[in-house]
Amino acid sequence: MNNFFIILFHTYLSKLKTKSFLVTTILTAVIMLALTNMTNIIDFFNKDGEADKVAVVDTTGQLFEPLKEQMKMVNDQLILEKFSGNEEEAIKTVEEGKYKGFLEVSLNSENLPVASYKAMSIADSSIPADLQASLQQMKTVMASNQINIDPEQLEMLYAPVEFEKSALEADAKTEEELNQARGLVYVLLFIIYFAVIMYANMIAMEVATEKSSRVMEILISSVSPIKQMFAKILGIGLLSLTQLAVLLMVGYISIKQNLENMEGGFFEFFGFGNIAGSTIAYAVIFFILGYFLYATMAAFLGSLVSRIEDVQQMITPMTMLVIAGFMMAMFGLGQPEAPFVKYTSFIPFFSPMLMFLRVGMLNIPFWEIALSIGILVATIAFLAVFGARVYRGGVLMYGKSNSFKDIKKALQLTKNE
Known part of the structure; x- marks a missing residue:
């Protein structure tokens, strides 16, 4: 039996001292620390960073303010700034790094908003997704006004169906x-x-x-x-x-x-x-x-x-x-x-x-x-x-x-x- 424990502890200690075991344990612990401190890490990197800005070219002169207000409800960390120049000038400011991208908004033949977003890279899908969500809300409101649907009726229309789930088992x-x-x-x-x-x-x-x-x-x-x-x-x-x-x-x-x-x-x-x-x-x-x-x-x-x-x-x-x-x-x-x-x-x-x-x-x-x-x-x-x-x-x-x-x-x- 003594030989059994000798081999047992030799196997345990020899593996415990190996570089691969130590490195694996340390790396896994570091990853675990990073995951449990993810909020602090994100806050640290964002502490000195500036909020993303998007230049908005409003060809109608009436969509920017509603869009800006809507964006505050969707993502209050994204700043929209009205840009008075043309498309070429907006592209230049994006290339210079002053803006994350620029958004051109206009009205189609049905007087509903359409938009075009341009940036140096569209790999970050969060910004265009937030912009699209804000414009979608605006389009819904504008379309409902055109067909004379009041806000209460619109809210009722888009309200999710009430669906309650409950288990019959006593201890479910x-x-x-x-x-x-x-x-x-x-x-x-x-x-x-x-x-x-x-x-x-x-x-x-x-x-x-x-x-x-x-x-x-x-x-x-x-x-x-x-x-x-x-x-x-x-x-x-x-x-x-x-x-x-x-x-x-x-x-x-x-x-x-x-x-x-x-x-x-x-x-x-x-x-x-x-x-x-x-x-x-x-x-x-x-x-x-x-x-x-x-x-x-x-x-x-x-x-x-x-x-x-x-x-x-x-x-x-x-x-x-x-x-x-x-x-x-x-x-x-x-x-x-x-x-x-x-x-x-x-x-x-x-x-x-x-x-x-x-x-x-x-x-x-x-x-x-x-x-x-x-x-x-x-x-x-x-x-x-x-x-x-x-x-x-x-x-x-x-x-x-x-x-x-x-x-x-x-x-x-x-x-x-």
């Missing part, structure tokens, strides 16, 4: 709770998806690296291959928890300090203002189970190859399973009650994401959650036993080994020991 989530759950589950699904792929690949690479450097020949003489496999799985599992703990701590502290700036908008949509404890608990459970499921597969698949270059080819089917589960979860975000999502959530290779999706968005019977977790645990146990047998023979195989037919060879070697 409200629409607001569903929107928050959908956003939160979306974020946590990404964490599960990327973490499982990254750490499972790390295990496969670790095994293949030791085989290619012949370190495995020394290890198997003192420690059984089965102990090696589980020591590596647990070692990298601890590494993943360490990295996630650092990132979660950085994110929590940053969000705590910027909580006032995060009210509404992005953070409200993604449900960070009201996170249910059960959702976090199930996220942790399915993350750990998903990790052990794919980590066990990655370990015995990595033991079949002798060259690092062959690792990706060998674990590609496993990676495709993770991707398939993630894509089905993305579909399920819009239709979590679909029969397809329900039934596939019990398939162990997909349940870490699909069952977590259903738990986060729906009120499902506990027996379904327990059944899914039970099937998942049983599958992990089966893969652990089967994978240990493959691993035990696979670490003794050298040469070109990048086919699933080599699993049979590995099992045969295990029997012959």
